[in-house]
Amino acid sequence: MxxxxxxxxxxxxxEKFLIPAEQVAHIQMTNRLDHALLVLTKIGYTVIPVLDSTYKIRGLISMSLVIDAITSIEDVDFNxxxxxxxxxxxxxxxxxIENPYDLEEVLHLLVRNSFVCVAASDGSFTGIVTRSEILKATNRIAHEFENKYDVKRKKEYV
Amino acid sequence: MxxxxxxxxxxxxxEKFLIPAEQVAHIQMTNRLDHALLVLTKIGYTVIPVLDSTYKIRGLISMSLVIDAITSIEDVDFNxxxxxxxxxxxxxxxxxIENPYDLEEVLHLLVRNSFVCVAASDGSFTGIVTRSEILKATNRIAHEFENKYDVKRKKEYV
Known part of the structure:
Protein backbone atom coordinates (compact mmCIF):
# COMPACT_ATOMS: atom_id res chain seq x y z
CA MET A 1 0.00 0.00 0.00
CA GLU A 15 -5.60 15.79 -12.81
CA LYS A 16 -2.48 16.48 -14.89
CA PHE A 17 -1.41 12.83 -14.95
CA LEU A 18 -3.95 11.84 -17.58
CA ILE A 19 -3.32 13.24 -21.06
CA PRO A 20 -6.85 13.18 -22.52
CA ALA A 21 -7.59 11.17 -25.68
CA GLU A 22 -8.19 14.26 -27.82
CA GLN A 23 -4.56 15.31 -27.24
CA VAL A 24 -3.09 11.88 -28.05
CA ALA A 25 -2.28 11.05 -31.68
CA HIS A 26 -3.78 7.70 -32.68
CA ILE A 27 -4.32 5.56 -35.75
CA GLN A 28 -7.10 3.30 -36.99
CA MET A 29 -6.79 -0.51 -37.14
CA THR A 30 -7.57 -0.62 -40.86
CA ASN A 31 -4.93 1.96 -41.85
CA ARG A 32 -1.95 0.64 -43.80
CA LEU A 33 1.60 0.74 -42.52
CA ASP A 34 2.66 3.52 -44.92
CA HIS A 35 0.14 5.79 -43.23
CA ALA A 36 1.24 4.63 -39.77
CA LEU A 37 4.84 5.44 -40.64
CA LEU A 38 3.93 8.95 -41.79
CA VAL A 39 1.92 9.65 -38.64
CA LEU A 40 4.66 8.31 -36.36
CA THR A 41 7.30 10.36 -38.18
CA LYS A 42 5.27 13.57 -38.22
CA ILE A 43 4.35 13.53 -34.54
CA GLY A 44 7.79 12.36 -33.46
CA TYR A 45 6.44 9.75 -31.04
CA THR A 46 7.63 6.22 -31.29
CA VAL A 47 4.49 4.41 -30.15
CA ILE A 48 0.83 5.42 -30.56
CA PRO A 49 -2.51 3.83 -29.67
CA VAL A 50 -4.57 2.00 -32.28
CA LEU A 51 -8.34 2.52 -32.11
CA ASP A 52 -11.21 0.78 -33.87
CA SER A 53 -13.97 2.63 -35.72
CA THR A 54 -15.90 3.15 -32.46
CA TYR A 55 -12.88 4.73 -30.71
CA LYS A 56 -12.19 1.73 -28.54
CA ILE A 57 -8.52 1.07 -27.82
CA ARG A 58 -7.30 -2.15 -29.46
CA GLY A 59 -3.52 -1.99 -29.51
CA LEU A 60 -0.29 -0.03 -29.96
CA ILE A 61 1.78 0.54 -33.07
CA SER A 62 5.43 1.57 -33.07
CA MET A 63 8.10 2.44 -35.62
CA SER A 64 9.86 -0.80 -34.66
CA LEU A 65 6.76 -2.91 -35.37
CA VAL A 66 6.26 -1.19 -38.74
CA ILE A 67 9.85 -1.66 -39.87
CA ASP A 68 10.03 -5.16 -38.42
CA ALA A 69 6.95 -6.18 -40.43
CA ILE A 70 8.71 -5.37 -43.70
CA THR A 71 12.14 -6.72 -42.74
CA SER A 72 13.46 -10.12 -43.68
CA ILE A 73 16.84 -11.51 -42.59
CA GLU A 74 19.00 -8.64 -43.87
CA ASP A 75 16.69 -6.75 -46.19
CA VAL A 76 13.92 -4.19 -45.72
CA ASP A 77 11.17 -4.28 -48.38
CA PHE A 78 9.47 -0.89 -48.27
CA ASN A 79 7.08 -1.84 -51.08
CA ILE A 97 -6.26 0.24 -17.04
CA GLU A 98 -9.81 1.31 -16.43
CA ASN A 99 -10.82 4.81 -15.46
CA PRO A 100 -10.98 5.85 -12.61
CA TYR A 101 -7.49 4.42 -12.36
CA ASP A 102 -5.53 3.39 -9.32
CA LEU A 103 -2.22 5.20 -8.76
CA GLU A 104 -0.56 2.13 -7.26
CA GLU A 105 -1.30 0.07 -10.37
CA VAL A 106 -0.10 2.88 -12.65
CA LEU A 107 3.18 3.22 -10.76
CA HIS A 108 3.88 -0.50 -11.15
CA LEU A 109 2.99 -0.54 -14.85
CA LEU A 110 5.19 2.48 -15.61
CA VAL A 111 8.33 0.66 -14.49
CA ARG A 112 8.08 -1.54 -17.61
CA ASN A 113 5.96 0.66 -19.93
CA SER A 114 6.69 4.20 -21.09
CA PHE A 115 2.99 5.01 -20.86
CA VAL A 116 -0.22 3.37 -19.66
CA CYS A 117 -3.45 3.55 -21.67
CA VAL A 118 -6.63 4.42 -19.80
CA ALA A 119 -10.06 3.38 -21.05
CA ALA A 120 -13.69 3.58 -19.90
CA SER A 121 -15.35 0.32 -18.83
CA ASP A 122 -16.67 -0.18 -22.39
CA GLY A 123 -13.13 0.11 -23.82
CA SER A 124 -13.49 3.68 -25.12
CA PHE A 125 -10.10 5.37 -25.14
CA THR A 126 -9.83 7.93 -22.33
CA GLY A 127 -6.16 8.90 -22.58
CA ILE A 128 -2.69 7.98 -21.34
CA VAL A 129 -0.60 8.40 -18.21
CA THR A 130 3.10 8.96 -18.94
CA ARG A 131 6.31 8.48 -17.01
CA SER A 132 7.07 12.17 -17.35
CA GLU A 133 4.22 13.28 -15.09
CA ILE A 134 5.15 10.73 -12.42
CA LEU A 135 8.77 11.91 -12.57
CA LYS A 136 7.58 15.47 -11.94
CA ALA A 137 5.81 14.19 -8.83
CA THR A 138 8.96 12.31 -7.78
CA ASN A 139 10.91 15.55 -8.11
CA ARG A 140 8.35 17.36 -5.98
CA ILE A 141 8.50 14.70 -3.26
CA ALA A 142 12.30 14.62 -3.30
CA HIS A 143 12.51 18.40 -2.96
CA GLU A 144 9.52 19.32 -0.82
CA PHE A 145 8.44 16.43 1.38
CA GLU A 146 10.95 17.04 4.16
CA ASN A 147 10.25 20.77 4.08
CA LYS A 148 6.62 20.10 4.86
CA TYR A 149 6.93 17.08 7.13
CA ASP A 150 8.99 16.23 10.18
CA VAL A 151 10.52 12.87 9.39
CA LYS A 152 12.03 10.53 11.97
CA ARG A 153 13.32 7.04 11.38
CA LYS A 154 11.36 4.48 13.40
CA LYS A 155 13.27 2.78 16.23
CA GLU A 156 13.12 -0.67 14.66
CA TYR A 157 14.81 0.70 11.53
CA VAL A 158 17.51 2.85 13.14
CA MET B 1 17.78 20.46 -2.58
CA GLU B 15 24.49 1.38 -8.44
CA LYS B 16 21.64 -0.06 -10.53
CA PHE B 17 20.65 3.34 -11.98
CA LEU B 18 23.49 3.41 -14.46
CA ILE B 19 23.24 0.91 -17.30
CA PRO B 20 26.91 0.55 -18.29
CA ALA B 21 28.03 1.37 -21.84
CA GLU B 22 28.83 -2.24 -22.71
CA GLN B 23 25.14 -3.13 -22.22
CA VAL B 24 23.83 -0.22 -24.32
CA ALA B 25 23.45 -0.69 -28.09
CA HIS B 26 25.12 2.14 -30.00
CA ILE B 27 26.05 3.12 -33.52
CA GLN B 28 28.99 4.90 -35.15
CA MET B 29 28.76 8.42 -36.62
CA THR B 30 29.96 7.27 -40.04
CA ASN B 31 27.40 4.46 -40.36
CA ARG B 32 24.70 4.97 -42.98
CA LEU B 33 21.02 5.24 -42.14
CA ASP B 34 20.18 1.79 -43.55
CA HIS B 35 22.46 0.28 -40.94
CA ALA B 36 21.00 2.52 -38.22
CA LEU B 37 17.49 1.40 -39.16
CA LEU B 38 18.45 -2.27 -38.94
CA VAL B 39 20.10 -1.83 -35.54
CA LEU B 40 17.14 0.15 -34.18
CA THR B 41 14.68 -2.46 -35.47
CA LYS B 42 16.64 -5.44 -34.20
CA ILE B 43 17.13 -4.14 -30.68
CA GLY B 44 13.61 -2.75 -30.44
CA TYR B 45 14.73 0.56 -28.94
CA THR B 46 13.63 3.80 -30.50
CA VAL B 47 16.68 5.93 -29.69
CA ILE B 48 20.33 4.93 -29.32
CA PRO B 49 23.59 6.78 -28.65
CA VAL B 50 25.97 7.66 -31.49
CA LEU B 51 29.68 7.29 -30.72
CA ASP B 52 32.75 8.40 -32.62
CA SER B 53 35.67 6.11 -33.39
CA THR B 54 37.21 6.75 -29.97
CA TYR B 55 33.99 5.80 -28.13
CA LYS B 56 33.09 9.36 -27.22
CA ILE B 57 29.39 10.16 -27.18
CA ARG B 58 28.43 12.58 -29.95
CA GLY B 59 24.66 12.34 -30.38
CA LEU B 60 21.50 10.27 -30.50
CA ILE B 61 19.78 8.64 -33.44
CA SER B 62 16.12 7.60 -33.48
CA MET B 63 13.75 5.85 -35.87
CA SER B 64 11.95 9.19 -36.28
CA LEU B 65 15.15 10.99 -37.32
CA VAL B 66 16.00 8.24 -39.82
CA ILE B 67 12.57 8.21 -41.45
CA ASP B 68 12.30 11.99 -41.30
CA ALA B 69 15.61 12.35 -43.17
CA ILE B 70 14.23 10.42 -46.16
CA THR B 71 10.74 11.94 -46.10
CA SER B 72 9.62 14.82 -48.30
CA ILE B 73 6.14 16.40 -48.13
CA GLU B 74 4.10 13.24 -48.58
CA ASP B 75 6.61 10.72 -49.82
CA VAL B 76 9.26 8.51 -48.23
CA ASP B 77 12.29 7.75 -50.42
CA PHE B 78 13.88 4.66 -48.97
CA ASN B 79 16.60 4.61 -51.63
CA ILE B 97 25.95 14.54 -17.68
CA GLU B 98 29.37 13.83 -16.34
CA ASN B 99 30.21 10.90 -14.11
CA PRO B 100 30.02 10.91 -11.08
CA TYR B 101 26.56 12.25 -11.73
CA ASP B 102 24.29 14.22 -9.47
CA LEU B 103 20.91 12.64 -8.69
CA GLU B 104 19.13 16.00 -8.55
CA GLU B 105 20.25 16.87 -12.07
CA VAL B 106 19.28 13.43 -13.38
CA LEU B 107 15.80 13.70 -11.87
CA HIS B 108 15.22 17.03 -13.58
CA LEU B 109 16.52 15.83 -16.93
CA LEU B 110 14.38 12.68 -16.88
CA VAL B 111 11.16 14.72 -16.80
CA ARG B 112 11.81 15.71 -20.44
CA ASN B 113 14.13 12.90 -21.61
CA SER B 114 13.46 9.18 -21.56
CA PHE B 115 17.10 8.57 -20.66
CA VAL B 116 20.19 10.58 -19.73
CA CYS B 117 23.62 9.80 -21.17
CA VAL B 118 26.55 9.69 -18.78
CA ALA B 119 30.13 10.32 -19.91
CA ALA B 120 33.58 10.59 -18.36
CA SER B 121 35.17 14.05 -18.29
CA ASP B 122 36.90 13.34 -21.63
CA GLY B 123 33.52 12.52 -23.26
CA SER B 124 33.98 8.73 -23.22
CA PHE B 125 30.59 7.05 -23.05
CA THR B 126 29.96 5.60 -19.59
CA GLY B 127 26.32 4.52 -19.88
CA ILE B 128 22.75 5.72 -19.46
CA VAL B 129 20.31 6.36 -16.61
CA THR B 130 16.72 5.50 -17.52
CA ARG B 131 13.30 6.56 -16.24
CA SER B 132 12.51 2.97 -15.41
CA GLU B 133 15.06 2.75 -12.59
CA ILE B 134 13.89 6.04 -11.06
CA LEU B 135 10.30 4.80 -11.22
CA LYS B 136 11.33 1.70 -9.29
CA ALA B 137 12.76 4.00 -6.62
CA THR B 138 9.54 6.06 -6.63
CA ASN B 139 7.57 2.88 -6.06
CA ARG B 140 9.84 1.96 -3.17
CA ILE B 141 9.44 5.36 -1.54
CA ALA B 142 5.67 5.37 -2.05
CA HIS B 143 5.33 1.93 -0.46
CA GLU B 144 8.05 1.85 2.19
CA PHE B 145 8.93 5.34 3.37
CA GLU B 146 6.11 5.66 5.89
CA ASN B 147 6.72 2.13 7.18
CA LYS B 148 10.27 3.09 8.07
CA TYR B 149 9.75 6.72 9.14
CA ASP B 150 7.37 8.53 11.46
CA VAL B 151 6.02 11.38 9.40
CA LYS B 152 4.28 14.42 10.85
CA ARG B 153 3.13 17.48 8.95
CA LYS B 154 4.91 20.62 10.19
CA LYS B 155 2.75 23.14 12.05
CA GLU B 156 3.13 25.83 9.42
CA TYR B 157 1.80 23.45 6.76
CA VAL B 158 -1.14 21.92 8.68
Whole structure:
Protein backbone atom coordinates (compact mmCIF):
# COMPACT_ATOMS: atom_id res chain seq x y z
CA MET A 1 0.00 0.00 0.00
CA UNK A 2 1.16 3.53 -0.73
CA UNK A 3 1.99 5.63 2.34
CA UNK A 4 -0.72 8.13 3.28
CA UNK A 5 1.29 11.38 3.23
CA UNK A 6 3.60 10.44 0.32
CA UNK A 7 0.47 9.35 -1.56
CA UNK A 8 -1.11 12.77 -0.99
CA UNK A 9 1.89 14.57 -2.43
CA UNK A 10 2.12 12.13 -5.36
CA UNK A 11 -1.50 12.87 -6.19
CA UNK A 12 -1.31 16.67 -5.79
CA UNK A 13 -1.41 17.14 -9.56
CA UNK A 14 -3.33 13.97 -10.36
CA GLU A 15 -5.60 15.79 -12.81
CA LYS A 16 -2.48 16.48 -14.89
CA PHE A 17 -1.41 12.83 -14.95
CA LEU A 18 -3.95 11.84 -17.58
CA ILE A 19 -3.32 13.24 -21.06
CA PRO A 20 -6.85 13.18 -22.52
CA ALA A 21 -7.59 11.17 -25.68
CA GLU A 22 -8.19 14.26 -27.82
CA GLN A 23 -4.56 15.31 -27.24
CA VAL A 24 -3.09 11.88 -28.05
CA ALA A 25 -2.28 11.05 -31.68
CA HIS A 26 -3.78 7.70 -32.68
CA ILE A 27 -4.32 5.56 -35.75
CA GLN A 28 -7.10 3.30 -36.99
CA MET A 29 -6.79 -0.51 -37.14
CA THR A 30 -7.57 -0.62 -40.86
CA ASN A 31 -4.93 1.96 -41.85
CA ARG A 32 -1.95 0.64 -43.80
CA LEU A 33 1.60 0.74 -42.52
CA ASP A 34 2.66 3.52 -44.92
CA HIS A 35 0.14 5.79 -43.23
CA ALA A 36 1.24 4.63 -39.77
CA LEU A 37 4.84 5.44 -40.64
CA LEU A 38 3.93 8.95 -41.79
CA VAL A 39 1.92 9.65 -38.64
CA LEU A 40 4.66 8.31 -36.36
CA THR A 41 7.30 10.36 -38.18
CA LYS A 42 5.27 13.57 -38.22
CA ILE A 43 4.35 13.53 -34.54
CA GLY A 44 7.79 12.36 -33.46
CA TYR A 45 6.44 9.75 -31.04
CA THR A 46 7.63 6.22 -31.29
CA VAL A 47 4.49 4.41 -30.15
CA ILE A 48 0.83 5.42 -30.56
CA PRO A 49 -2.51 3.83 -29.67
CA VAL A 50 -4.57 2.00 -32.28
CA LEU A 51 -8.34 2.52 -32.11
CA ASP A 52 -11.21 0.78 -33.87
CA SER A 53 -13.97 2.63 -35.72
CA THR A 54 -15.90 3.15 -32.46
CA TYR A 55 -12.88 4.73 -30.71
CA LYS A 56 -12.19 1.73 -28.54
CA ILE A 57 -8.52 1.07 -27.82
CA ARG A 58 -7.30 -2.15 -29.46
CA GLY A 59 -3.52 -1.99 -29.51
CA LEU A 60 -0.29 -0.03 -29.96
CA ILE A 61 1.78 0.54 -33.07
CA SER A 62 5.43 1.57 -33.07
CA MET A 63 8.10 2.44 -35.62
CA SER A 64 9.86 -0.80 -34.66
CA LEU A 65 6.76 -2.91 -35.37
CA VAL A 66 6.26 -1.19 -38.74
CA ILE A 67 9.85 -1.66 -39.87
CA ASP A 68 10.03 -5.16 -38.42
CA ALA A 69 6.95 -6.18 -40.43
CA ILE A 70 8.71 -5.37 -43.70
CA THR A 71 12.14 -6.72 -42.74
CA SER A 72 13.46 -10.12 -43.68
CA ILE A 73 16.84 -11.51 -42.59
CA GLU A 74 19.00 -8.64 -43.87
CA ASP A 75 16.69 -6.75 -46.19
CA VAL A 76 13.92 -4.19 -45.72
CA ASP A 77 11.17 -4.28 -48.38
CA PHE A 78 9.47 -0.89 -48.27
CA ASN A 79 7.08 -1.84 -51.08
CA UNK A 80 5.16 -3.92 -48.57
CA UNK A 81 4.19 -0.86 -46.50
CA UNK A 82 1.01 -0.21 -48.51
CA UNK A 83 -0.14 -3.81 -48.30
CA UNK A 84 -0.12 -4.48 -44.57
CA UNK A 85 -2.79 -3.24 -42.17
CA UNK A 86 -1.99 -1.83 -38.75
CA UNK A 87 -4.22 -4.47 -37.10
CA UNK A 88 -2.03 -7.24 -38.56
CA UNK A 89 1.12 -6.12 -36.75
CA UNK A 90 -0.02 -4.03 -33.79
CA UNK A 91 0.90 -5.01 -30.27
CA UNK A 92 -2.25 -6.27 -28.52
CA UNK A 93 -0.63 -7.05 -25.19
CA UNK A 94 -0.08 -3.64 -23.59
CA UNK A 95 -0.56 -1.70 -20.35
CA UNK A 96 -4.27 -0.80 -20.10
CA ILE A 97 -6.26 0.24 -17.04
CA GLU A 98 -9.81 1.31 -16.43
CA ASN A 99 -10.82 4.81 -15.46
CA PRO A 100 -10.98 5.85 -12.61
CA TYR A 101 -7.49 4.42 -12.36
CA ASP A 102 -5.53 3.39 -9.32
CA LEU A 103 -2.22 5.20 -8.76
CA GLU A 104 -0.56 2.13 -7.26
CA GLU A 105 -1.30 0.07 -10.37
CA VAL A 106 -0.10 2.88 -12.65
CA LEU A 107 3.18 3.22 -10.76
CA HIS A 108 3.88 -0.50 -11.15
CA LEU A 109 2.99 -0.54 -14.85
CA LEU A 110 5.19 2.48 -15.61
CA VAL A 111 8.33 0.66 -14.49
CA ARG A 112 8.08 -1.54 -17.61
CA ASN A 113 5.96 0.66 -19.93
CA SER A 114 6.69 4.20 -21.09
CA PHE A 115 2.99 5.01 -20.86
CA VAL A 116 -0.22 3.37 -19.66
CA CYS A 117 -3.45 3.55 -21.67
CA VAL A 118 -6.63 4.42 -19.80
CA ALA A 119 -10.06 3.38 -21.05
CA ALA A 120 -13.69 3.58 -19.90
CA SER A 121 -15.35 0.32 -18.83
CA ASP A 122 -16.67 -0.18 -22.39
CA GLY A 123 -13.13 0.11 -23.82
CA SER A 124 -13.49 3.68 -25.12
CA PHE A 125 -10.10 5.37 -25.14
CA THR A 126 -9.83 7.93 -22.33
CA GLY A 127 -6.16 8.90 -22.58
CA ILE A 128 -2.69 7.98 -21.34
CA VAL A 129 -0.60 8.40 -18.21
CA THR A 130 3.10 8.96 -18.94
CA ARG A 131 6.31 8.48 -17.01
CA SER A 132 7.07 12.17 -17.35
CA GLU A 133 4.22 13.28 -15.09
CA ILE A 134 5.15 10.73 -12.42
CA LEU A 135 8.77 11.91 -12.57
CA LYS A 136 7.58 15.47 -11.94
CA ALA A 137 5.81 14.19 -8.83
CA THR A 138 8.96 12.31 -7.78
CA ASN A 139 10.91 15.55 -8.11
CA ARG A 140 8.35 17.36 -5.98
CA ILE A 141 8.50 14.70 -3.26
CA ALA A 142 12.30 14.62 -3.30
CA HIS A 143 12.51 18.40 -2.96
CA GLU A 144 9.52 19.32 -0.82
CA PHE A 145 8.44 16.43 1.38
CA GLU A 146 10.95 17.04 4.16
CA ASN A 147 10.25 20.77 4.08
CA LYS A 148 6.62 20.10 4.86
CA TYR A 149 6.93 17.08 7.13
CA ASP A 150 8.99 16.23 10.18
CA VAL A 151 10.52 12.87 9.39
CA LYS A 152 12.03 10.53 11.97
CA ARG A 153 13.32 7.04 11.38
CA LYS A 154 11.36 4.48 13.40
CA LYS A 155 13.27 2.78 16.23
CA GLU A 156 13.12 -0.67 14.66
CA TYR A 157 14.81 0.70 11.53
CA VAL A 158 17.51 2.85 13.14
CA MET B 1 17.78 20.46 -2.58
CA UNK B 2 16.66 16.88 -2.19
CA UNK B 3 15.44 15.91 1.30
CA UNK B 4 17.97 13.95 3.33
CA UNK B 5 15.92 10.87 4.16
CA UNK B 6 13.98 10.70 0.89
CA UNK B 7 17.31 11.13 -0.89
CA UNK B 8 18.75 8.17 1.00
CA UNK B 9 15.90 5.93 -0.07
CA UNK B 10 16.08 7.20 -3.66
CA UNK B 11 19.75 6.29 -3.76
CA UNK B 12 19.42 2.87 -2.12
CA UNK B 13 19.96 1.13 -5.44
CA UNK B 14 22.01 3.88 -7.07
CA GLU B 15 24.49 1.38 -8.44
CA LYS B 16 21.64 -0.06 -10.53
CA PHE B 17 20.65 3.34 -11.98
CA LEU B 18 23.49 3.41 -14.46
CA ILE B 19 23.24 0.91 -17.30
CA PRO B 20 26.91 0.55 -18.29
CA ALA B 21 28.03 1.37 -21.84
CA GLU B 22 28.83 -2.24 -22.71
CA GLN B 23 25.14 -3.13 -22.22
CA VAL B 24 23.83 -0.22 -24.32
CA ALA B 25 23.45 -0.69 -28.09
CA HIS B 26 25.12 2.14 -30.00
CA ILE B 27 26.05 3.12 -33.52
CA GLN B 28 28.99 4.90 -35.15
CA MET B 29 28.76 8.42 -36.62
CA THR B 30 29.96 7.27 -40.04
CA ASN B 31 27.40 4.46 -40.36
CA ARG B 32 24.70 4.97 -42.98
CA LEU B 33 21.02 5.24 -42.14
CA ASP B 34 20.18 1.79 -43.55
CA HIS B 35 22.46 0.28 -40.94
CA ALA B 36 21.00 2.52 -38.22
CA LEU B 37 17.49 1.40 -39.16
CA LEU B 38 18.45 -2.27 -38.94
CA VAL B 39 20.10 -1.83 -35.54
CA LEU B 40 17.14 0.15 -34.18
CA THR B 41 14.68 -2.46 -35.47
CA LYS B 42 16.64 -5.44 -34.20
CA ILE B 43 17.13 -4.14 -30.68
CA GLY B 44 13.61 -2.75 -30.44
CA TYR B 45 14.73 0.56 -28.94
CA THR B 46 13.63 3.80 -30.50
CA VAL B 47 16.68 5.93 -29.69
CA ILE B 48 20.33 4.93 -29.32
CA PRO B 49 23.59 6.78 -28.65
CA VAL B 50 25.97 7.66 -31.49
CA LEU B 51 29.68 7.29 -30.72
CA ASP B 52 32.75 8.40 -32.62
CA SER B 53 35.67 6.11 -33.39
CA THR B 54 37.21 6.75 -29.97
CA TYR B 55 33.99 5.80 -28.13
CA LYS B 56 33.09 9.36 -27.22
CA ILE B 57 29.39 10.16 -27.18
CA ARG B 58 28.43 12.58 -29.95
CA GLY B 59 24.66 12.34 -30.38
CA LEU B 60 21.50 10.27 -30.50
CA ILE B 61 19.78 8.64 -33.44
CA SER B 62 16.12 7.60 -33.48
CA MET B 63 13.75 5.85 -35.87
CA SER B 64 11.95 9.19 -36.28
CA LEU B 65 15.15 10.99 -37.32
CA VAL B 66 16.00 8.24 -39.82
CA ILE B 67 12.57 8.21 -41.45
CA ASP B 68 12.30 11.99 -41.30
CA ALA B 69 15.61 12.35 -43.17
CA ILE B 70 14.23 10.42 -46.16
CA THR B 71 10.74 11.94 -46.10
CA SER B 72 9.62 14.82 -48.30
CA ILE B 73 6.14 16.40 -48.13
CA GLU B 74 4.10 13.24 -48.58
CA ASP B 75 6.61 10.72 -49.82
CA VAL B 76 9.26 8.51 -48.23
CA ASP B 77 12.29 7.75 -50.42
CA PHE B 78 13.88 4.66 -48.97
CA ASN B 79 16.60 4.61 -51.63
CA UNK B 80 18.28 7.46 -49.80
CA UNK B 81 18.93 5.32 -46.72
CA UNK B 82 22.28 4.09 -48.00
CA UNK B 83 23.49 7.58 -48.92
CA UNK B 84 23.07 9.47 -45.66
CA UNK B 85 25.44 9.20 -42.72
CA UNK B 86 24.22 9.02 -39.13
CA UNK B 87 26.29 12.09 -38.23
CA UNK B 88 24.34 14.16 -40.78
CA UNK B 89 20.97 13.65 -39.06
CA UNK B 90 21.74 12.73 -35.46
CA UNK B 91 20.44 14.84 -32.60
CA UNK B 92 23.38 16.68 -31.04
CA UNK B 93 21.41 18.52 -28.38
CA UNK B 94 20.63 15.83 -25.80
CA UNK B 95 20.72 15.11 -22.08
CA UNK B 96 24.33 14.42 -21.11
CA ILE B 97 25.95 14.54 -17.68
CA GLU B 98 29.37 13.83 -16.34
CA ASN B 99 30.21 10.90 -14.11
CA PRO B 100 30.02 10.91 -11.08
CA TYR B 101 26.56 12.25 -11.73
CA ASP B 102 24.29 14.22 -9.47
CA LEU B 103 20.91 12.64 -8.69
CA GLU B 104 19.13 16.00 -8.55
CA GLU B 105 20.25 16.87 -12.07
CA VAL B 106 19.28 13.43 -13.38
CA LEU B 107 15.80 13.70 -11.87
CA HIS B 108 15.22 17.03 -13.58
CA LEU B 109 16.52 15.83 -16.93
CA LEU B 110 14.38 12.68 -16.88
CA VAL B 111 11.16 14.72 -16.80
CA ARG B 112 11.81 15.71 -20.44
CA ASN B 113 14.13 12.90 -21.61
CA SER B 114 13.46 9.18 -21.56
CA PHE B 115 17.10 8.57 -20.66
CA VAL B 116 20.19 10.58 -19.73
CA CYS B 117 23.62 9.80 -21.17
CA VAL B 118 26.55 9.69 -18.78
CA ALA B 119 30.13 10.32 -19.91
CA ALA B 120 33.58 10.59 -18.36
CA SER B 121 35.17 14.05 -18.29
CA ASP B 122 36.90 13.34 -21.63
CA GLY B 123 33.52 12.52 -23.26
CA SER B 124 33.98 8.73 -23.22
CA PHE B 125 30.59 7.05 -23.05
CA THR B 126 29.96 5.60 -19.59
CA GLY B 127 26.32 4.52 -19.88
CA ILE B 128 22.75 5.72 -19.46
CA VAL B 129 20.31 6.36 -16.61
CA THR B 130 16.72 5.50 -17.52
CA ARG B 131 13.30 6.56 -16.24
CA SER B 132 12.51 2.97 -15.41
CA GLU B 133 15.06 2.75 -12.59
CA ILE B 134 13.89 6.04 -11.06
CA LEU B 135 10.30 4.80 -11.22
CA LYS B 136 11.33 1.70 -9.29
CA ALA B 137 12.76 4.00 -6.62
CA THR B 138 9.54 6.06 -6.63
CA ASN B 139 7.57 2.88 -6.06
CA ARG B 140 9.84 1.96 -3.17
CA ILE B 141 9.44 5.36 -1.54
CA ALA B 142 5.67 5.37 -2.05
CA HIS B 143 5.33 1.93 -0.46
CA GLU B 144 8.05 1.85 2.19
CA PHE B 145 8.93 5.34 3.37
CA GLU B 146 6.11 5.66 5.89
CA ASN B 147 6.72 2.13 7.18
CA LYS B 148 10.27 3.09 8.07
CA TYR B 149 9.75 6.72 9.14
CA ASP B 150 7.37 8.53 11.46
CA VAL B 151 6.02 11.38 9.40
CA LYS B 152 4.28 14.42 10.85
CA ARG B 153 3.13 17.48 8.95
CA LYS B 154 4.91 20.62 10.19
CA LYS B 155 2.75 23.14 12.05
CA GLU B 156 3.13 25.83 9.42
CA TYR B 157 1.80 23.45 6.76
CA VAL B 158 -1.14 21.92 8.68
Missing amino acids: IGKEIGKMLLENK KLGDIRVEDVMQTDFAL | IGKEIGKMLLENK KLGDIRVEDVMQTDFAL
